[in-house]
Amino acid sequence: MLSFSQIIGQEKAKRFLKQVMAREKMPHAYLFTGIAGVGKTSMAKALAMALNCDSPVEGVSCGNCPSCRKMISGNFPDFISVTRRPDKKNILIEQIKDLNRELRFAPVSGRYRVCLIQQAEIMTVEAANSFLKTLEEPPPGNILILNAVDPRDLLPTIVSRCQRVSFSPLPFKDIADWLIKERDVDKETAEVLAKVSDGSPGRALKMSVGNFLEKRQEWLLSIVNLPGLSKEKAVHMAFEYAEKDTKKDTERSGSNQTGVPAMLAVWESWYRDLLVVRAGGPARLLINADFSHKLKKIAERFIIKALTDSVLAIDQAQQDLRRYRNKKLVMENTVLKLKHLAGAPGE
Ligand SMILES: [Zn+2]
Structure with missing residues (x-):
């Protein structure tokens, strides 16, 4: 799921992001909040794709130009996703220091580099503090996105530096319809999954497989x-x-x-x-x-x-x-x- 139109629901977040993209000077730091599986990561990717598309239409990526194709195949050099290392419980200060260094180089594409911090709440305090300066004033061409379930789990100094974008749990019916139409799940199963997913299409999908x-x-x-x-x-x-x-x-x-x-x-x-x-x-x-x-x-x-x-x-x-x-x-x-x-x- 990479373009805005493929993300189910979250119309408010989509509208907001399309608006900021159209601004002369786009804000550079965002905090996406909401439960797991509600579309935060997909939205970050959709934003990266739209920002770098050669011929976007009203803020939506074309899906066909070289940079869209690279994004779809997962080979776009200017999309960085930071997550905890598999053997660690937290995102460590070394990872953030590496990132700070990487962001100093201009984006390869010459447009925007989008950097996503997954589960920002698991950054150690040291990691979060070493990210503050970058978050305040990143080198030109960088857009920073932090994903978190609840902003109260983050340092206030992090939250205050970001534009907040909240993602809402989806209505049961929307998830059920989506599972039936887009994911070929039978009606009865789709309804059970939609109900137990707590409004998270990602969770419903995982449970369906x-x-x-x-x-x-x-x-x-x-x-x-x-x-x-x-x-x-x-x-x-x-x-x-x-x-x-x-x-x-x-x-x-x-x-x-x-x-x-x-x-x-x-x-x-x-x-x-x-x-x-x-x-x-x-x-x-x-x-x-x-x-x-x-x-x-x-x-x-x-x-x-x-x-x-x-x-x-x-x-x-x-x-x-x-x-x-x-x-x-x-x-x-x-x-x-x-x-x-x-x-x-x-x-
Ligand atoms: Zn494109």
């Missing part, structure tokens, strides 16, 4: 069956999920759509659905609408407080995992808490 749907069935069943398990079996299940996940981390097999964070997100959606049912909310609000029959049956067994506490327990687990707490311990605590809240028989 992996075995996420099978995994989701398995996770939902495991949470449904949890109250009936003995304490030992519940702990065993928690450890098994944590271990599988750790193994996957080390193998780097990629797909984060089937790991523990994805499972916790599905569990959370389950409890939110139970809350909707318990509170007598409309069926269209259900995320796991394909399980509505089971949801109705199970919701009756819960008091509302137990459901909100379950959501909180899962939130806490997600936070603990982001902070790299021991995965096995986090999973054990969470599963036992959820089991307790579900009123396990024989306890």
Whole structure:
């Protein structure tokens, strides 16, 4: 997805970028904010392509000129993407120093060089500080874009130097239609994926190619069956999920759509659905609408407080995992808490 027209939704961001491109002097630093998979990276590429196109029409790249073709094939020399090294948790100061050096040379194309910092929030403080001067006043011909989920995760000195462009989660229906029309996903699957994607087309797409749907069935069943398990079996299940996940981390097999964070997100959606049912909310609000029959049956067994506490327990687990707490311990605590809240028989 490289041209503006191929990015789904985000009309406000597109309009804004086309406007700034038309200005005599285009601002040089941008902060793209929004959830993962919502189109921030595609938009940065679309901007690079439009800025360097030989014959753009109303701010949209032609797709045929030499520079457009290079951009499409991923060989455009003036598009730089900075991301964390695979074995590191952060973007390091060395990487930013290298970048600062590189930006001093004029763009190869003679037009604009676009430099994208992926996940700007994982820059170390030193890295962020060494980027401040460049961000304030980059050498001519450079456009800097920082991607981040939430601007509050960045140093205020970084945020204040950038033009902010926010990306909104997409409506469920837009994602479903897009999966059906552009990605050949069947209607039923598209609707499930669109609902569990939380408004992120990128996430929905990733889930459509992996075995996420099978995994989701398995996770939902495991949470449904949890109250009936003995304490030992519940702990065993928690450890098994944590271990599988750790193994996957080390193998780097990629797909984060089937790991523990994805499972916790599905569990959370389950409890939110139970809350909707318990509170007598409309069926269209259900995320796991394909399980509505089971949801109705199970919701009756819960008091509302137990459901909100379950959501909180899962939130806490997600936070603990982001902070790299021991995965096995986090999973054990969470599963036992959820089991307790579900009123396990024989306890
Ligand atoms: Zn072109």
